[in-house]
Amino acid sequence: MVSITFIQHNGDEMTIDAEEGRSLMENAIAKGVDGIDADCGGGCACGTCHVFISEAYMDKLSAQDELEDAMLSMRPDREANSRLSCQVQVTEALDGMVVNVPEYQM
Template identity: 50%
Template sequence: MAKITYVDNDGTERVVEATNGESVMEAAVKNGIPGIDADCGGACACATCHVYVDKAFMDKVGEQQEMEKSMLDFAENVQENSRLSCQITVSDALDGLRVTTPESQH
């Protein structure tokens, strides 16, 4: 289990206990986190689960794969710490992860 903090663009924080093996997106959807729509259900076929990963966790979440990079082309305001939350798998190493949803998704 890992505690993940989802931060809205206005600064509102929601802490969720996520199960190892699920994606950061799945944990968000199960807990009603606003700003993560996950229209494709986690198939990496849209960009509605776009988040900004706290820079302290960039090494721990891993590298973007080519498909994710392609989908991020459809997201607004992409930054170097942009990721699709469906492509980040929860593990103990991610305990304390903070992700922020872009303003465009609210």
């Protein structure tokens, strides 16, 4: 299992054991992480699974494709480390990653 810590906007933290081969969103939903709405169920069609990835792990992720970039461009809170958690596949390289959840999902 891969250990990933989610930090809510209010500072509350939750560390989960994530399953490799599943998306970050799927793992968060399965473990009951608050703030990951995932209205489209992981189809990269809504942007409600937006997260901020810790800078130290950005180079360990696959590149954003055009669809993910388009979804994120609709968010006023987009940052350089913004990703849709449905598009982040959990691998062993992500062990110890910290993910911040935005104040609200749109």
